[in-house]
Amino acid sequence: MSTDWSIAFKPILDLHSKAIFAAGSSSVGKPVVRKIWRAILAARDEQEEPIALPTSLKKAIKEYYAKSLKDKEEADEREAASRPREASFYKKPLSEWDVAQKLSKQEIDTYDKAQQQSKGLEYSIKYRTGNAREWFNNMTPSQQQEVKFAMKKWNEEGAPEETQAIYRKNNLKKTLEDFAEQIRHTMGCRVVMLVSHKKKASQTLSVSLHETTPQNAKKKFSVSSSGIKEWASNGFESFGEWSKTEFYPSEDSDRVASDSEDGPVLPEIIVDDDGYAKLPLRDGIGLKGQQELIRSIFHTSYKVCTGGSRPVPWGVITASPSNYLAPGSVPTGFVVKDPSHMKTEEVNRLxxxxxxxxxxxxxxxxFIKARDAGMRVTGKSKTKVVSALDEEDQDRPASFASHFTECTTHPAAHTHETTPDDVAINDRYTFLETLSKSENYLELVDATRDLAILANQKPISERHQDLPTWADWSWNGIYLPEDIHTSYMTLVASLNKLQTCPISGPPSAMPVVLGIGLLYRESKRVIEYEEDEADPNTPFYLPHSAIDLQFLVTLDDAVREVLCSVVGHIERLTKEGLSDEDDEVRLVVDDEGVVEKDVESEENVVGGEEQQEQEVEEVVQKGRKRAIHHASSRQGNPLRETRRYDLISFIVFIAS
Structure with a gap:
């Protein structure tokens, strides 16, 4: 009887189901039950053949909704557990058949086995599709409704957010590039795309621009002129604002009807002589309008800092406001965020x-600082960066100085980084020092430079047949080859070649140090890679590189071994110099220790060659430190090693 009445009056029951399901079982109270009870009785009175009702209709109504709520909870749990997590599953719109196979997999398996068993068949997978179709065609109304609900939800939401984030990181760039190339090849079209996605953790948005690679034009459209750059910047900001309504629809009741089209017009932002905004009046302006005024005030100040209409990077400012805003710009303890997310009390406080x-x-x-990607580089700023270098760096050729300035100003813009073939011979050591800040690596560069000074050689380099092709000063690639990133075995093998390469002097050491430096630079790129900040020309294989923290540990170990080899050659040259000039050197022992002097060359040292003496003195000081640092790995007397480095200055003059 219960089934008959619930089916007959299902339209009335369904009319209240949505509100009851949204609020939960606690909402099935007396007022709601009484309202439904009256509606059913009124509908029954209009029937020609009234359907029999339960003895206690109100109790039956409560039981009906209690069972429906329980069924819904079970269905929700089943839907969540059955929902595929693979992003590839959602590439095409899902049909009821697609969803049913996932949602009712257990029921289909049970039905399939029962059917094959009843027909006396040995269980085989080849019969499963036919049995699954048969089960699908005979679903109950409740099962059909459950499948339709899941299909609608899965088609609207797509893959789970965490899956989308991973799939986006691995495939977005290549997918957009392939799409642009496909329509260029098949339709002869050129395309510029603004792409946005939300970051769930920080409740912020990321906007990026992708465009067709030019075939005839010299530059991409977005950077083809200053006007287009400004247009692209404004497009970023406008598209970001629009995307917020898609990803983060506001639920503040304060915004309702307060900013309708016939509401008050926002006042114009007035700026002072320096370009900073003055505080406008907000009388009669709703919350949304006040948020827009706050946005304009921040944007005006950021424009002064960047020199252009760049969007305010709310995400990075939220994470570290003191790095970007001067003290007193916002109240103490105030959380700086996108104004559209500010509540009424936050707006009032600010x-x-x-x-x-x-x-x-x-x-x-x-603003005391702008995000690096938002800074404009003018000729004046470049001059300022170069002037900050020491006098030795100012003597570099203009071409290398320009590259060096570009790298310093744009640390994230890898397309502007210098390649080895662009570096002049006299600038090679300076270039090597820019590849990494690792202490051991910089010590290796210093030791290689000292070895060249002792050997009285320029920083020339000889080619090793066994070394990777990119470990050479003729390498013109901004990034290392793809196989270095895609194969861990190739990566380790390349490092082993650098580590075991025989070093006989400065020319043979230079390509080894270069290769190690390029590995350090590439490792830094991989570790610091952020999809949102990546240059459009970043290779697609960089985010999935085989380089990891374990490789960095191996790289550091290799550097120490190569450093020991270079230091060993420095000691060998020192020892050979002592043997060759033994007749012209006498020892003088005083209270401070053992000192060696070259009798014949002492007058020349005092009288001239001041510049060479200064260079060699630096080698002496570094040599002392290295002798102490590596003393544990040698069998010789540490005092004797130090004495050898004291002789370096005299040996060089004797050799010359």
Whole structure:
């Protein structure tokens, strides 16, 4: 009887189901039950043949919804557990058949086995599809409804967010590039795309631009002129604002009807002589309008800092506001975030804080730093960077100085980094020092330079047949080859070749040090790679590189071994110099220790060659440190090793 009445009056029951399901079982109270009870009785009175109702209709109504709620909870749990996590499953719109196979897999398996058993067949997978289709065609109404609900949800939401993030990181760039090339090849079209996605952790947005690689034009469209650059920047900001309504729809009740089209017009932002915004009036303006005013105030100040209309990087400022905003720009403890996410109390607090500096004619918001990607590089700023270098660096050729400045100003713009073939011979040591800040690696560069000074050789390099092709000063690639990133065995094998390469002097050491430095630079790129900040020309294989932290440990060990080899050659040259000039050297023992002097050359040292003496003195000081640092790995007397380095300055002059 219960089934008959619930089916007959299902439209009335369904009318209230949505509200009851949204609120939970606790909402099935007396007022709701009474309302449904009256509606059913009224509908029954209009029937020609009234359907019999349960003895206690109100109790039956409660039991009906209690069972429906329980069934819904079970269905939700089943849907969540059955939902595929593979992003590839959602590439095409899902049909009811696709969803049913996932949602009712257990029921289909049970039905399949029962059917094959009833027909006396030995269980085989080849009969499963036919039995699954048969089960699908005979689903109950509740099963059909459950499948339709899951199909609609899966088609709307797609893969789970965490799966989308991983799939996006691994495939977005290549997918967009393939799409652009496909429509260029098949339709002769050129395309510029703005792409946005949300970051769940920080509740912020990421916007990137992808465009067709030019075939005839010299530059891509987005950087073809200053006007287009400005247009692209404004497009980033506008598309980001639009995307917020897609990803983060506001639920604040304060915004309802307060900013309708016939509401008050936002006041114009007035700026002072320095370009900073003055505090406008907000009387009669709703929350959304005040948020837009706050956005304009921040944007105006950021424009002064960057020199262009770059969007304010709310995400990085939220993470570390003190790195970007001057003290007093916002209240103490205030969480800086996108104004569209600010609540009424946050807007009021910020506005009241700004009223004080506004009354005193002071600046409201001052940016002390801009995100690196948002800074413009002018000729003036380049000159300033170069002038900050020491005098030795200022003597470099203009071509290398330009590259060096570009790298310093744009640390994330890998397309502007110098390649080995662009470096002049006299600038090679300086270039090597820019590849990594590793202490052991910089010590290796210094030792190689000292070895060249002792051997009285320029930083020339000889080619090793066994070394990787990129470990050479003729290498013109910005990034290392793809196989270094895709094969861990190739990566380790390349490092082993560098580590075991025989070093006989400065020319044979130079390609080894270069190769190690390029590995350090590539490792830094991989570790610091961020899809949102990546240069459009970043190779697709970089995010999935085989380089990891374990490889960095191996790389550090290799550097120490090569360093010991170079230091060994320095000691050998010192020893050979002592043997060759033994007749012209006498020892003088005083209270401070053992000192060696070259009798015949001492007058020349005092009289001239000051520049060479200064260079060699640096080698002496570094040599002392290395002798102490590597003393544990040698069998010789540490005092004797130090004495050898004291002779370096005299040996060089004797040899010359």
């Amino acid at each position: 506005w009241m804080h700004w009223e004080r500096p506004s009354t005193a004619n002071k600046k409201l918001v001052v």
